[in-house]
Amino acid sequence: MLAGVSLRIATEGYITTVLGRDISRLGRLVEENERILPLSVDYRDYPGLTQAINKLCDNGPVRLVVAWIHSTAPDALQAVVNVISFRQSDEWKLFHVLSSISQDPVVTAGLDLPELCEYHQVQLGYEVEGSSRRWLTDDEISDGIIGAIKSNQAYSVIGKRGAGTRDE
Numbered sequence: 001m002l003a004g005v006s007l008r009i010a011t012e013g014y015i016t017t018v019l020g021r022d023i024s025r026l027g028r029l030v031e032e033n034e035r036i037l038p039l040s041v042d043y044r045d046y047p048g049l050t051q052a053i054n055k056l057c058d059n060g061p062v063r064l065v066v067a068w069i070h071s072t073a074p075d076a077l078q079a080v081v082n083v084i085s086f087r088q089s090d091e092w093k094l095f096h097v098l099s100s101i102s103q104d105p106v107v108t109a110g111l112d113l114p115e116l117c118e119y120h121q122v123q124l125g126y127e128v129e130g131s132s133r134r135w136l137t138d139d140e141i142s143d144g145i146i147g148a149i150k151s152n153q154a155y156s157v158i159g160k161r162g163a164g165t166r167d168e
Contacts, residue, residue, distance in 0.1 A: 004142025010035040043076040057087035068097035085114040093118045122148045125159030
């Protein structure tokens with residue numbers, strides 16, 4: 001679902017490392033933009049994730065991380081933060097994408113963040129069509145995350161806030 005974000009960042013001229021589990025999807029991203037470096041890893045595999053982030057840091061300083069990690073891997077984002085923080089002394093930005101199930105913004109989502117990490121939170125919402133609500137499309141998510149990165153606000157919502165179950 002973050003493929004569009006990765007392609008947009010790479011299209012703007014940045015070397016973009018994409019971590020993902022599906023090698024064929026990663027391959028399609030590389031075919032679309034040669035600035036994308038794929039790293040196949042399951043973020044629920046903490047040793048593998050740590051190794052992948054270390055490999056990423058071998059390529060130079062990390063400036064931006066966009067992370068949407070599901071609740072099946074509650075410690076994965078902290079592992080990413082720890083490795084990057086250990087490996088570099090440059091400032092970097094973390095855009096933490098939260099699913100629409102999250103009702104209220106969380107200041108740092110329980111993360112132990114180093115001083116050099118600028119934390120941003122992006123919460124996915126929903127859209128209203130007629131009298132019903134629907135989940136965001138992949139394009140809406142990508143556009144919203146790119147907008148959040150460009151606006152550089154600490155907290156952003158894509159669409160309407162909430163899980164789409166409350167009255168507006």
